[in-house]
Amino acid sequence: MTTEKDPESPDLQLSRSLEKPSLLEQLQGAESEFLSGKRQHADNVESAVRFFLEFLRGFEFLSIEEPTVTVFGSARFGEGHPYYDLARRLGSALAAEGFAVMTGAGPGIMEAANRGAREAGGLSIGADIRLRDEQVANPYVDRMIQFEHFFVRKVMLVKYSCAFVIMPGGYGTLDELFETLTLMQTGKIDDFPVVALGSEFWEPLIHFFEAKLVAEGTIDPADIERIFVTDSVDEAVRFIGEHPRNCARRGAGREI
Numbered sequence: 001m002t003t004e005k006d007p008e009s010p011d012l013q014l015s016r017s018l019e020k021p022s023l024l025e026q027l028q029g030a031e032s033e034f035l036s037g038k039r040q041h042a043d044n045v046e047s048a049v050r051f052f053l054e055f056l057r058g059f060e061f062l063s064i065e066e067p068t069v070t071v072f073g074s075a076r077f078g079e080g081h082p083y084y085d086l087a088r089r090l091g092s093a094l095a096a097e098g099f100a101v102m103t104g105a106g107p108g109i110m111e112a113a114n115r116g117a118r119e120a121g122g123l124s125i126g127a128d129i130r131l132r133d134e135q136v137a138n139p140y141v142d143r144m145i146q147f148e149h150f151f152v153r154k155v156m157l158v159k160y161s162c163a164f165v166i167m168p169g170g171y172g173t174l175d176e177l178f179e180t181l182t183l184m185q186t187g188k189i190d191d192f193p194v195v196a197l198g199s200e201f202w203e204p205l206i207h208f209f210e211a212k213l214v215a216e217g218t219i220d221p222a223d224i225e226r227i228f229v230t231d232s233v234d235e236a237v238r239f240i241g242e243h244p245r246n247c248a249r250r251g252a253g254r255e256i
Helices: 010-019 021-028 029-034 042-063 084-096 109-119 149-158 172-183 199-212 235-242
Strands: 068-072 100-103 124-129 144-149 165-166 194-197 228-230
Touching: 042 144, 042 149, 068 084, 068 109, 068 172, 084 109, 084 149, 084 194, 084 228, 084 235, 100 109, 109 124, 124 149, 144 149, 165 172, 165 235, 172 194, 194 199, 194 235, 199 228, 228 235
Parallel strands: 068 100, 068 165, 100 124, 124 144, 165 194, 194 228
Antiparallel strands: none
């Protein structure tokens, strides 16, 4: 004789659901696995599904009302450093003009920009990337999403930002700068404001562009004009607002 099982209680159902790995946990290590070399077709299809799921998470998270300016820069400049102070003032100035401020959620310049935005009453967003050496999100982020795949994160940042401010940083900062410039140069996206804040840091790079890239014909002189270099927070914010493709006319982000 068989007996019918009692239905599980709501508490037990919840407990069982919490035992399942979250979507983010399922994505851990997915990018390094995908890039490890030649793989079976079925494995590549599975990776493509993971990409799609991460895009969906990004679309849902980054659908916000405020026009968003993303600030890039090194995690290695701590409180008291001039670049930290500059980023903090930038975050405050952007928030005062009604912009949400988004960073990579880490310490250093990212923390400073998020901190300034929060102190001025603006929305402070973090778009973190899972790394081998985990970094703790800074305490000034109001909303945060963590990505596994660098390229998914970069698409989200370009799509949902109406301007970039590039502050002194390393490979990651340069990666974002060059990818954005390439997309504009090739017509994949419309031009939008790209500000390099900190002329002492950035001018040697601009001089290299002029002396080598323009001189050798690998870029046009007009390509350098896609970057606005300044030391002034007020000039940076004004440039963003006065740019022909300015944030105020684009709502929450850019369409690509």
